[in-house]
Amino acid sequence: MSKMRALPGFLLLLAVAIFVGAVPARADSWAPPGIGTYVSANGQYRLTVLPREIGSQLAYFEAKARGETLPELEGPLGRFEKLEDGQWVSVWSRALLNEVAPVKAIVSDDGRRVVTFDNWHAVGHGDHVVVLYGADGALVRSLRLDQIVPSYFVEALPASVSSISWREGDPRFVGNMLELAIAEPRSEPDITASFHVRVALTDGAVEPIAPAILDRLTPLACAIHGERVRGFNNRLAFERADLVYPASTERDDDWQRYLHHAVERLKPRGADAGPPESDDPLAGMLGETMFELLSPGEYMEEDFRDDFRAALIAPASQLRRRWFAALDQNRMTVEIERAAKAIKPGQMAGVDMYFLADAVHWPQIHAALAPSGARLVQVNTEAPIPPHPEDIAGLPSKRRFDPSCVTPSGLPR
Numbered sequence: 001m002s003k004m005r006a007l008p009g010f011l012l013l014l015a016v017a018i019f020v021g022a023v024p025a026r027a028d029s030w031a032p033p034g035i036g037t038y039v040s041a042n043g044q045y046r047l048t049v050l051p052r053e054i055g056s057q058l059a060y061f062e063a064k065a066r067g068e069t070l071p072e073l074e075g076p077l078g079r080f081e082k083l084e085d086g087q088w089v090s091v092w093s094r095a096l097l098n099e100v101a102p103v104k105a106i107v108s109d110d111g112r113r114v115v116t117f118d119n120w121h122a123v124g125h126g127d128h129v130v131v132l133y134g135a136d137g138a139l140v141r142s143l144r145l146d147q148i149v150p151s152y153f154v155e156a157l158p159a160s161v162s163s164i165s166w167r168e169g170d171p172r173f174v175g176n177m178l179e180l181a182i183a184e185p186r187s188e189p190d191i192t193a194s195f196h197v198r199v200a201l202t203d204g205a206v207e208p209i210a211p212a213i214l215d216r217l218t219p220l221a222c223a224i225h226g227e228r229v230r231g232f233n234n235r236l237a238f239e240r241a242d243l244v245y246p247a248s249t250e251r252d253d254d255w256q257r258y259l260h261h262a263v264e265r266l267k268p269r270g271a272d273a274g275p276p277e278s279d280d281p282l283a284g285m286l287g288e289t290m291f292e293l294l295s296p297g298e299y300m301e302e303d304f305r306d307d308f309r310a311a312l313i314a315p316a317s318q319l320r321r322r323w324f325a326a327l328d329q330n331r332m333t334v335e336i337e338r339a340a341k342a343i344k345p346g347q348m349a350g351v352d353m354y355f356l357a358d359a360v361h362w363p364q365i366h367a368a369l370a371p372s373g374a375r376l377v378q379v380n381t382e383a384p385i386p387p388h389p390e391d392i393a394g395l396p397s398k399r400r401f402d403p404s405c406v407t408p409s410g411l412p413r
Contacts, residue, residue, distance in 0.1 A: 051101035124164025141204025156185030168194035222405035242384035316350035
């Protein structure tokens with residue numbers, strides 16, 4: 001028998017918004033970081049950026065997902081040069097503050113100022129959204145986005161999976177100031193408008209946003225900020241509460257959320273867990289895998305059914321631990337009883353099977369598969385599933401509304 005395919009349903013589980021009120025974000029993609037060259041408007045000076053060597057993007061993001069920082073290796077390196085008699089002559093060279101590389105840079109016509117913007121694959125995030133360098137490459141100041149605009153503005157800006165779209169136009173030098181075109185908070189991503197904020201090139205001091213602009217934009221920014229805070233706190237409440245089988249009979253977000261969190265709360269942990277071992281690299285990467293049986297006529301129902309059937313008879317070498325569920329438990333039980341007829345006694349030894357089943361269907365499922373030798377576990381859909389203590393301990397604190405978005409009486413604006 002061929003190895004099981006990557007289950008479409010499980011991949012869909014990863015893609016849905018798991019929590020109520022999840023922040024919308026667009027997908028994006030990035031090319032590998034490359035050498036960047038930024039020339040002054042008069043063509044007399046240029047900055048060349050050599051990005052930090054990260055190896056493969058996959059290895060880089062796996063390390064970031066584990067909370068690891070990149071080791072202190074060379075780069076990103078900034079090389080600053082001036083044009084003399086048709087030749088580029090080195091002025092200074094230094095390590096830039098960015099972890100991998102800036103996304104953009106500008107150079108002043110007198111060669112005394114360089115400003116870099118954002119971080120590769122993380123526009124708008126981190127401590128180095130705007131970095132000012134002076135003569136001889138000396139650091140003037142590094143700015144976070146919430147040091148340029150209020151933090152509640154940031155939440156109202158359009159965002160992708162990796163980045164915040166905070167710049168609406170090209171930055172420019174205006175005398176001894178850096179002028180930034182900042183995207184206005186917006187409720188619709190396709191509506192674009194901007195306002196200007198200036199930063200002193202001598203010390204990095206940020207001029208306050210003009211009161212008229214602040215008065216005009218704060219109501220919308222606070223409304224979106226309030227939505228984000230409430231959504232975050234709703235997600236926290238969901239994580240802390242018992243997980244209850246959804247009342248809906250449709251395969252909707254509540255059902256997908258239940259499947260995901262049932263697995264996350266009940267999966268084996270610690271020394272007793274062990275990996276859901278597999279000689280299939282993709283199955284090993286997916287980890288805990290839910291096989292869902294759809295109702296007849298649903299999109300990709302046959303693909304889901306084939307994967308469900310394959311998972312019932314696949315040996316431990318393909319996937320040691322697997323989970324099964326269906327909205328229609330009668331249909332799931334029939335499928336299991338059909339598959340069990342072709343399984344030899346002891347054939348599934350070493351396999352752990354978890355079934356989301358109620359008290360009516362579980363005895364039939366257990367009786368059908370008991371001779372197979374698999375370890376059979378019921379996830380009782382009639383019993384609430386409490387959160388795991390480890391998960392509770394790792395939850396963040398409840399968010400509070402920004403003081404600028406709270407009325408004198410203490411209520412959100």
